[in-house]
Amino acid sequence: MFDFQGYGPRLLEGAWLTAELAVLSLIAALVIGLMVASAKSSRSMTLKSVATVYTTLIRGVPDLVMMMLLFYGGQIGMNMATDGLNAWLGTDMFINVNAFAAGVVTLGVIYGAYMSETFRGAFLAVDAGQMEAARAYGMSPWLAFRRVRFPLMMRHALPGINNNWLVLLKSTALVSIIGLSDMVYVADQATKATHQPFLFMLPVGLGYLAITAVSELVVTGLKRRFDVGFSQAT
Amino acid sequence: MEQWLTQVAPFLSDNLIFTPNTLAQYWDGLVNTVQLVFISLVVGLFLAVPLAVGRASRRVWLNVPIWLFNYVFRGTPLLIQLYIAYYGFAFIDGVQDSAFAFFINDPVYPALLAFTLNTAAYTTEIFVGAIRATPQGELEAARAYGMSAATAYRRVVLPSAFRRALPAYGNEVIFMLHASAIASAVTITDLTGAAYYVYARFYSPFPAFIFVALVYMLLSFVLQGGFKVLETRMLRHLKPA
Amino acid sequence: MADSEIPLVVRDLHKSFKDVSVLNGLSLEAHEGDVITLIGASGSGKSTFLRCMNLLEVPDAGDIIVHGEPVAFKQHNKTREPASWKQVERIRSRLAMVFQGFNLWAHMSLIGNVIEAPIHVLGVPRRQARERGMALLERVGLADRADYFPAQLSGGQQQRGAIARALAVDPEVLLFDEPTSALDPELVGDVLAVMRELADEGRTMVVVTHEMDFARDVSSQVIYLHEGRIEEAGAPADVLKKPNSPRLQQFLAPRF
Ligand SMILES: Nc1ncnc2c1ncn2[C@@H]1O[C@H](COP(=O)(O)OP(=O)(O)OP(=O)(O)O)[C@@H](O)[C@H]1O
Ligand SMILES: [Mg+2]
Numbered sequence: 120m121f122d123f124q125g126y127g128p129r130l131l132e133g134a135w136l137t138a139e140l141a142v143l144s145l146i147a148a149l150v151i152g153l154m155v156a157s158a159k160s161s162r163s164m165t166l167k168s169v170a171t172v173y174t175t176l177i178r179g180v181p182d183l184v185m186m187m188l189l190f191y192g193g194q195i196g197m198n199m200a201t202d203g204l205n206a207w208l209g210t211d212m213f214i215n216v217n218a219f220a221a222g223v224v225t226l227g228v229i230y231g232a233y234m235s236e237t238f239r240g241a242f243l244a245v246d247a248g249q250m251e252a253a254r255a256y257g258m259s260p261w262l263a264f265r266r267v268r269f270p271l272m273m274r275h276a277l278p279g280i281n282n283n284w285l286v287l288l289k290s291t292a293l294v295s296i297i298g299l300s301d302m303v304y305v306a307d308q309a310t311k312a313t314h315q316p317f318l319f320m321l322p323v324g325l326g327y328l329a330i331t332a333v334s335e336l337v338v339t340g341l342k343r344r345f346d347v348g349f350s351q352a353t
Numbered sequence: 354m355e356q357w358l359t360q361v362a363p364f365l366s367d368n369l370i371f372t373p374n375t376l377a378q379y380w381d382g383l384v385n386t387v388q389l390v391f392i393s394l395v396v397g398l399f400l401a402v403p404l405a406v407g408r409a410s411r412r413v414w415l416n417v418p419i420w421l422f423n424y425v426f427r428g429t430p431l432l433i434q435l436y437i438a439y440y441g442f443a444f445i446d447g448v449q450d451s452a453f454a455f456f457i458n459d460p461v462y463p464a465l466l467a468f469t470l471n472t473a474a475y476t477t478e479i480f481v482g483a484i485r486a487t488p489q490g491e492l493e494a495a496r497a498y499g500m501s502a503a504t505a506y507r508r509v510v511l512p513s514a515f516r517r518a519l520p521a522y523g524n525e526v527i528f529m530l531h532a533s534a535i536a537s538a539v540t541i542t543d544l545t546g547a548a549y550y551v552y553a554r555f556y557s558p559f560p561a562f563i564f565v566a567l568v569y570m571l572l573s574f575v576l577q578g579g580f581k582v583l584e585t586r587m588l589r590h591l592k593p594a
Numbered sequence: 595m596a597d598s599e600i601p602l603v604v605r606d607l608h609k610s611f612k613d614v615s616v617l618n619g620l621s622l623e624a625h626e627g628d629v630i631t632l633i634g635a636s637g638s639g640k641s642t643f644l645r646c647m648n649l650l651e652v653p654d655a656g657d658i659i660v661h662g663e664p665v666a667f668k669q670h671n672k673t674r675e676p677a678s679w680k681q682v683e684r685i686r687s688r689l690a691m692v693f694q695g696f697n698l699w700a701h702m703s704l705i706g707n708v709i710e711a712p713i714h715v716l717g718v719p720r721r722q723a724r725e726r727g728m729a730l731l732e733r734v735g736l737a738d739r740a741d742y743f744p745a746q747l748s749g750g751q752q753q754r755g756a757i758a759r760a761l762a763v764d765p766e767v768l769l770f771d772e773p774t775s776a777l778d779p780e781l782v783g784d785v786l787a788v789m790r791e792l793a794d795e796g797r798t799m800v801v802v803t804h805e806m807d808f809a810r811d812v813s814s815q816v817i818y819l820h821e822g823r824i825e826e827a828g829a830p831a832d833v834l835k836k837p838n839s840p841r842l843q844q845f846l847a848p849r850f
Binding site: 176178179180181182183184185187188191192195285289290291292293295296303306307310314315316317320321323324327328331 | 424425428429431432433434436437440441443444530532534535537538545548549552557559562563565566570573
């Protein structure tokens with residue numbers, strides 16, 4: 120009964136794609152988020168305003184629209200760029216925008232904006248005295264960041280990151296609309312072919328709940344790690 | 354400047370795209386989006402109030418099912434919920450001839466169902482959080498003056514919880530506006546659907562999607578501003594003089 | 595005197611939290627016009643005693659009788675519970691409490707706070723409640739602050755407002771739990787002045803306080819609690835001037 124009318128293997132592949140997409144996008148979002156948060160707390164007005172415009176834009180536009188813009192626009196933009204290069208260099212190249220990569224980039228760019236807000240709040244929450252102490256003991260800025268500010272900050276950032284991650288995970292479903300075969304896409308195809316929506320949609324829904332449950336365990340573990348020295352009786 | 358203009362000109366003079374025809378398409382999309390979002394939010398809000406009260410209650414038979422409902426609707430993508438509502442009834446035998454046919458013949462109804470339940474779940478959690486944050490002393494004062502549990506709820510707990518919930522609810526409204534873009538996946542021509550149509554017709558993604566992005570952004574800002582005004586009014590009691 | 599003529603009688607109250615026994619047989623009679631002050635070290639059970647009187651805590655044993663009407667209890671899963679919450683609500687509205695932390699309802703204006711219980715508990719018409727509420731705010735010196743929200747008032751103003759709110763239900767007994775402890779020293783005087791006036795006009799009051807001047811000047815009876823027992827009780831002139839118990843002597847000794 121678990122062969123899902125022959126769709127079992129494809130569903131599993133879809134689930135794997137969802138997981139990969141989610142994790143890679145999370146990493147992209149964390150990196151972008153950290154950079155943008157640093158830009159926002161930097162002294163350069165230009166960096167600051169670019170970062171602010173970026174987060175404002177992203178937060179005003181639906182994920183799906185952003186995704187369609189970057190995905191459909193990405194190929195055409197790439198074509199324009201290669202056409203230009205070809206005309207200039209006299210070459211004949213064509214770069215195919217990979218749908219999976221486009222998905223990762225899009226989700227990374229969108230959730231990078233949300234992550235940057237989380238990180239910025241966490242930066243502010245770290246007591247300035249702690250960083251001063253680190254510098255006073257002769258730590259280089261990078262070392263001080265890595266050994267002092269980052270672990271302290273993560274304690275404050277973790278709940279926000281967890282929140283963004285859960286939203287991101289569900290947003291990966293949108294890639295099925297632009298044709299990536301994640302588990303929602305497979306379920307949609309299978310439903311259309313077999314007319315058995317519940318057979319496919321319910322297990323996929325459970326799949327998301329399962330990923331959420333696993334990530335909750337991870338977050339609890341991380342929380343314990345970053346809470347060292349702060350844990351209270353509560 | 355000259356050079357810049359020549360580069361931008363193709364986009365501007367692409368008035369092939371923003372014809373009265375396509376603008377009308379966008380307008381219809383806007384109307385559909387606003388209708389979908391507005392109706393789901395209003396109905397979802399009305400559902401969320403009793404759900405939140407039940408979820409905050411200590412009665413397990415009341416509180417656990419609501420918790421489960423919220424967990425499922427908040428833990429799975431809205432897209433799945435939309436597909437279940439959209440396909441779930443369509444393939445039932447005989448539904449075409451039943452009084453229920455209207456529901457499957459127009460994708461707006463399943464979309465409304467999914468959106469409403471989804472926002473009800475999120476809103477319920479927002480309210481529950483606000484209810485639990487009721488200052489204990491205020492509740493105690495209400496009981497100390499002889500208010501019954503129900504009166505204390507109606508007069509003290511809920512009014513102050515609604516005010517506290519306002520900022521988070523404002524976020525939920527904007528979230529719903531953005532989430533509604535997936536209505537285009539079940540053939541509803543909402544704003545995103547209109548943009549996709551324009552893109553597909555002219556194979557030109559930038560004008561089609563950037564324009565619709567601006568419309569969403571404008572709507573978001575208007576909503577945000579509206580909630581800011583509401584918050585300063587409703588939360589003025591928390592500001593020291 | 596028959597119980598029915600006495601506003602508040604409490605007999606042999608016991609209460610423990612988990613296994614810790616906090617009240618060990620406390621009794622008290624508040625006659626018409628009495629001002630009873632409860633004093634004692636922190637943790638001696640003063641607040642718990644007061645909160646039992648209007649059933650914010652349910653005593654494990656003992657009677658509470660308001661103008662001859664005893665609160666009925668029943669046994670439920672080995673814990674004692676009021677037999678009728680309706681009765682409790684009715685009794686609570688006759689014993690108004692003023693809290694250490696004011697506990698004004700933050701989303702209502704001051705006048706809104708004052709008229710809330712009269713309208714929604716006692717069913718007084720809004721117009722009438724408002725007129726009376728304004729008169730009460732006048733009394734506590736806050737008529738010009740009627741439309742302010744609690745967060746916009748100083749602590750002393752909030753506490754005077756809370757007293758007006760308590761008076762608005764026309765209580766037979768006023769219960770005060772350290773009404774001035776959360777206040778800056780310069781704001782204490784205004785609140786105590788209002789309480790003195792209430793005592794002078796013959797209100798029945800039970801007051802938990804650390805203000806010994808108030809206890810000495812205003813009260814008809816002082817009760818000193820120690821570990822949930824009445825260690826000493828009597829007229830302020832006796833209890834505060836000539837304490838018998840060494841503990842009370844130490845409690846009253848000037849601190850340096
Ligand atoms: N809800 C409760 N749960 C458990 N223990 C409690 C509770 N309320 C009070 N207690 C305990 O009962 C004892 C008496 O507390 P109570 O608040 O009545 O003292 P108090 O005399 O009012 O002290 P203070 O002057 O500090 O206000 C304390 O040891 C306290 O820890
Ligand atoms: Mg106390």
